[in-house]
Amino acid sequence: MREDCGKIISNELISEDTYKMVIESTLTQEMKAGQFVNIKVAEHFLRRPISICSIDETSYTIIYKVVGEGTELLSAMKSGMELNVFGPLGSSYPIHEALPAVLLMGGGVGVPPLYEVAKQYRRLNKRVVVALGFNSSAACFFEEEFKALGCEVLLATMDGSKGIKGTVLDAVDAAQIDLDFVYSCGPMPMLKAIESRYTKGYTSFEARMACGIGACMGCVCKDKKDETIYYRICKEGPVFEIGKVGL
Numbered sequence: 001m002r003e004d005c006g007k008i009i010s011n012e013l014i015s016e017d018t019y020k021m022v023i024e025s026t027l028t029q030e031m032k033a034g035q036f037v038n039i040k041v042a043e044h045f046l047r048r049p050i051s052i053c054s055i056d057e058t059s060y061t062i063i064y065k066v067v068g069e070g071t072e073l074l075s076a077m078k079s080g081m082e083l084n085v086f087g088p089l090g091s092s093y094p095i096h097e098a099l100p101a102v103l104l105m106g107g108g109v110g111v112p113p114l115y116e117v118a119k120q121y122r123r124l125n126k127r128v129v130v131a132l133g134f135n136s137s138a139a140c141f142f143e144e145e146f147k148a149l150g151c152e153v154l155l156a157t158m159d160g161s162k163g164i165k166g167t168v169l170d171a172v173d174a175a176q177i178d179l180d181f182v183y184s185c186g187p188m189p190m191l192k193a194i195e196s197r198y199t200k201g202y203t204s205f206e207a208r209m210a211c212g213i214g215a216c217m218g219c220v221c222k223d224k225k226d227e228t229i230y231y232r233i234c235k236e237g238p239v240f241e242i243g244k245v246g247l
Contacts, residue, residue, distance in 0.1 A: 001089055001213070002027070005082045009059060011075070015141040017066045018109070019075050023083060024059045030088055031055045033095070033116035034204055034239045037062065037087035038212040041070045047086060048074065049209045049234070051185075053112035054119065063112040063141070089212050091239045093183055093202055095120050101127035102201075103179040104151075105168040105194060107186025108134060111142055113204055117183050122149045129179060130154065131171045133190065137162035169193055182242065192247045201242050207233040222246045 006025035014020045027037070031052055038047035048070045054061040066075050077083065095117070102121055104114045111132055121128045130146045131154040140162055146153045155163030156171040164171040167190060182201035184194050191203055207219040214235030221237075223229035224246040231237060231245060 001087055003084065003086050005084055008077055008079055008081050008083055010079055011077055016138040018063060018139070018141055019066070020061060020063050022059055022061050025085070027085065027087060028055055028058060028060050031060060032088065032092035033120060034093035034113050035088040035090050036238065037085045038089060039074065040084035041073050044070050046210055047212060049212050051113040052088065053115050055116055063109065065109050086212065090234055091237055093117050093239050097124055099126060099181055101129070101179050103177060103182045104128065104130045105182060105184045106132055107168060107190045108139065110186030110206060113185050114183055115142060115145065118146060118149050118151050122151065128152070129177055131156065131168040133168040133186065135159065167193065169197070188247065195242055195247060198242055202239050203242055204238045205233050205240070205245065209234045
């Protein structure tokens with residue numbers, strides 16, 4: 001990990017309050033699926049942690065939702081501007097070349113880190129089923145991008161305005177998907193439901209972070225079996241094996 005000033009190639013609105021930013025940077029050589037970067041935003045002391053969506057040879061992509069002043073300022077940045085970034089940070093999703101197929105389940109802004117996982121498995125010519133969950137059709141994004149990779153895409157919205165009405169698990173059940181190796185990222189209720197059903201795979205946790213490097217202990221979680229053992233989501237995580245962390 002290191003500090004880098006990347007050049008913004010594009011920064012565009014892709015769905016309700018959600019932006020996709022492409023950044024030219026030498027950090028791509030060090031990045032892995034599931035990691036995140038800590039972004040410096042003008043007038044704010046604390047950096048903003050944002051997951052890495054896609055990694056290419058000379059650029060990488062992040063997707064973020066405008067939820068406060070920091071991300072509002074980020075959304076106003078234009079092509080050609082420089083962005084101060086520290087990273088890549090955190091653990092990554094392991095890729096298992098022997099697996100014939102995988103199931104990816106993402107909810108809201110938990111969808112982006114799964115895209116690079118899908119890319120890597122499709123390069124290995126593996127079957128990839130992706131279940132995407134959003135609150136409404138206005139919040140949906142990246143359905144077509146996953147399809148372009150050759151993934152089987154299932155869509156669920158809580159209000160039923162697009163795809164199956166309900167959760168990603170409802171979409172998986174409706175399509176009768178019986179895959180048992182799962183990669184997931186999203187809100188805590190979704191992750192709890194996934195971990196109650198599946199025992200193989202990996203979960204990425206979302207958390208408020210201050211330092212992003214494990215120094216401040218501001219994003220601590222407990223081991224599922226031994227509550228005296230603690231993990232820092234920004235350091236030992238955000239990716240953990242299913243069943244490792246207490247939910």
